[in-house]
Amino acid sequence: xxxxxxxxxxxxxxxxxxxxxxxxxxxxxxxxxxxxxxxxxxxxxxxxxxxxxxxxxxxxxxxxxxxxxxxxxxxxxxxxxxxxxxxxxxxxxxxxxxxxxxxxxxxxxxxxxxxxxxxxxxxxxxxxxxxxxxxxxxxxxxxxxxxxxxxxxxxxxxxxxxxxxxxxxxxxxxxxxxxxxxxxxxxxxxxxxxxxxxxxxxxxxxxxxxxxxxxxxxxxxxxxxxxxxxxxxxxxxxxxxxxxxxxxxxxxxxxxxxxxxxxxxxxxxxxx
Numbered sequence: 001x002x003x004x005x006x007x008x009x010x011x012x013x014x015x016x017x018x019x020x021x022x023x024x025x026x027x028x029x030x031x032x033x034x035x036x037x038x039x040x041x042x043x044x045x046x047x048x049x050x051x052x053x054x055x056x057x058x059x060x061x062x063x064x065x066x067x068x069x070x071x072x073x074x075x076x077x078x079x080x081x082x083x084x085x086x087x088x089x090x091x092x093x094x095x096x097x098x099x100x101x102x103x104x105x106x107x108x109x110x111x112x113x114x115x116x117x118x119x120x121x122x123x124x125x126x127x128x129x130x131x132x133x134x135x136x137x138x139x140x141x142x143x144x145x146x147x148x149x150x151x152x153x154x155x156x157x158x159x160x161x162x163x164x165x166x167x168x169x170x171x172x173x174x175x176x177x178x179x180x181x182x183x184x185x186x187x188x189x190x191x192x193x194x195x196x197x198x199x200x201x202x203x204x205x206x207x208x209x210x211x212x213x214x215x216x217x218x219x220x221x222x223x224x225x226x227x228x229x230x231x232x233x234x235x236x237x238x239x240x241x242x243x244x245x246x247x248x249x250x251x252x253x254x255x256x257x258x259x260x261x262x263x264x265x266x267x268x269x270x271x272x
Contacts, residue, residue, distance in 0.1 A: 039195070044099065051087060053094035062195060063093045069137060069197035070095070076132045076171065079125070079190045100190050105178035115238070122178060123242030125189050126209065130202040132171040140172055140200030141165060144256065148263040158259055165204075165256070172198050172205035177212040206243055207253035210236050215258070 031043035031051060040054045054063055063086065070083035082098040108118055138146070144162050151159050173180075174196025182190045214236035240247065 040094075045096070048099050049084060049096050050099045051089075051094045051096055053089060053092050056091050058093065060093050063095065065137070066195040066197075067095050069194035070097070072134065072136055073129075073171075073191070073194065073197065076134070078129060078132070079188065080194075081190060081192065100182050100184065100192070102182045102184035102188075102190070105181040105183055105189075108183055109178060115235070118178075119235070119238050119242050121189060122181060123239060125181065125191065126173075126176055126206070126243065129173055129176070129191070130170050130205050133169050134171050134199050135169050136199070138198045139167070140174075140198045140204050141167075143174065143196065143198040144260050147260050155263075158256075161256060162260075165253075166201055168201040168204075169199050170202045170205070172200050172202075172208075174198055174205065174208060175212070176205065176209045177216065201253075203245070203250050204253045206240075206245055207250035207257055210240060210250055211254060211257050211261075213239055 031045055033041055034044050034050070035042035039058060040052050043051045043053060045051055067083050067086055070080060073080045074082060081100050084096040084098070087094045087096050105118055105122055109115060141162055145159065148155055148158060173191065173194075175193050176191070180191060180193045182192060184190065214233050240250075
């Protein structure tokens with residue numbers, strides 16, 4: 001049995017912060033801060049929508065890409081919140097999304113729900129996503145190359161390895177992990193966060209999820225210990241089992257993902 005006590009170290013709530021909407025957004029009122037990540041804050045607009053407001057300096061093109069990706073996934077009839085429109089507040093750009101009531105699959109794990117059952121649903125949803133085919137947006141190679149920035153001598157070998165990877169046209173979420181899956185009170189599952197969406201081999205997206213589960217950055221409030229790392233590795237192994245994949249099928253992608261992660265930074269701070 002896999003224990004997920006490490007997730008209980010997460011701070012699950014904080015004091016609400018309110019901010020006024022300005023003319024760039026859809027109406028004048030106060031919004032309540034309900035979530036915060038590395039690149040954006042999420043505010044409840046109070047009308048059945050939320051505003052995902054990106055950090056100052058985040059490139060408009062990156063926000064538009066997320067909006068387009070969300071629309072693409074909705075068109076494919078995947079379970080995602082509806083993206084209504086782009087919006088601005090002072091120097092910040094955001095997206096107005098349908099509000100989804102529920103908690104993340106990560107919070108469900110932390111609350112002690114069946115790890116096996118949750119990972120079964122988690123894998124089934126991922127299989128559904130990567131069964132879709134498209135060539136809209138960025139290829140996974142373009143995404144990886146954009147992460148590492150300009151082609152300079154010390155990156156040349158990595159560039160060549162990325163360019164030599166196989167091509168494919170399967171939809172890849174690019175950031176699929178339990179924190180980006182919301183479970184509603186009615187048991188429905190919805191996927192969020194679309195900035196890394198691209199297309200490529202299905203094994204690439206599975207490799208990214210495996211990496212995020214086993215080795216991805218922990219929240220600042222979670223201590224990294226030998227026990228927590230062991231739990232994460234076992235959770236990643238269970239994910240692969242539920243996906244019916246062997247480690248050898250994703251190993252080549254994992255090596256590249258590990259190297260590229262050294263260069264991945266929030267859009268506003270990317271060095272090019």
